[in-house]
Amino acid sequence: MKWVWVFFLLAYSLAASAQSLRVGFGTNKPPYIYENQPRGLEYDIVMAAAQLGGLEPVAYYAPMGRLNLMLSKGQIDVIATTNELSGGAGFYSDVYIRYQNVAVALRSRSLDILRISDLGKYSVNAFQRARFLLGSEFQAMAESNPRYREEAFQIARNRMLYSGRVDVVVGDMRILRYFNREVYTQVDVSQPLALYPIFAPTDYKLGCRQQADCERLNQGLAALRLSGEYEAIERRYAMH
Numbered sequence: 001m002k003w004v005w006v007f008f009l010l011a012y013s014l015a016a017s018a019q020s021l022r023v024g025f026g027t028n029k030p031p032y033i034y035e036n037q038p039r040g041l042e043y044d045i046v047m048a049a050a051q052l053g054g055l056e057p058v059a060y061y062a063p064m065g066r067l068n069l070m071l072s073k074g075q076i077d078v079i080a081t082t083n084e085l086s087g088g089a090g091f092y093s094d095v096y097i098r099y100q101n102v103a104v105a106l107r108s109r110s111l112d113i114l115r116i117s118d119l120g121k122y123s124v125n126a127f128q129r130a131r132f133l134l135g136s137e138f139q140a141m142a143e144s145n146p147r148y149r150e151e152a153f154q155i156a157r158n159r160m161l162y163s164g165r166v167d168v169v170v171g172d173m174r175i176l177r178y179f180n181r182e183v184y185t186q187v188d189v190s191q192p193l194a195l196y197p198i199f200a201p202t203d204y205k206l207g208c209r210q211q212a213d214c215e216r217l218n219q220g221l222a223a224l225r226l227s228g229e230y231e232a233i234e235r236r237y238a239m240h
Helices: 002-015 041-052 064-072 116-121 136-144 154-163 173-183 211-227 229-236
Strands: 019-025 055-061 078-082 097-099 101-106 124-127 148-151 168-172 193-196 202-208
Touching (some): 041 097, 101 173
Parallel strands (some): 019 078
16 A cells, blocks of 8 residues: 555656657557547556656557657657567657457468468458567568558458458457448458467557656556556456
C-alpha cells in the first residue's frame, strides 16, 4: 500500500508541470485503436500512462510509415506500437502491450505452412513495417518473396483474404475478427479459416524522440500497473 501512495504522489507532482506530448497511433485497428475516437485497449493504456507520468497526450493518427517520417521530422514526439526492430526512434519505453500475430488463410486452400519461411511460397499481405517487427526470418522471407505486400489498413486485408485475392494475411486475430463485422456484406466471412501460429508474441514499446519522455512514460506505466488500472483496461476490451 505504501508504494501505491508513492506512485500516486509522484503522478500528482508531475501533473503540476505537465507538458504536451504528441503521440502517433496507427490507423484504425479495433479493439486496440479506434481511429479518431478516444478509446481502444492500446489507446487507453498509452494515454493513461502518459497522464500518470505528468504529460498531456494529444493523439495523431496515420499509417505507420507516415508516423515514422513525422517522428523523424519532429512533427510528433512519440510513436506507438513499435520497438527496436522497427527503428526510427532514438529511445524506447518499457513494453506496454503484446500482440499475438498469426498467419491466416482460407481453409479451402489447404496451404502447407509449418514455419515462417514457408510463407515464401505464397502471396502474403501484412501490416506496415511487419518485415521489421516480426523478426529476421520473416524479413528474409518478405525481401525474397515478390508476392509480399504490406497494407496500412486492416479492413483491406479482410477483403483480400475472403475474396481470395491473396493466399495469406498476417496480423492479430482480434483485429481480423473485428473487421469481419464491417465487410460481411462485401465478402463471405463465413468461410472457414486455417490459422498458422508460427509467430512468437510481439512486445510493443513507445518510440520517443526524447529520453525524458520515455522515462516519464515508464513512470506512468508502472503506476498504472501498480494501481490495478492496467488490468481494468484489459477487462474493458476482453470480449472484443
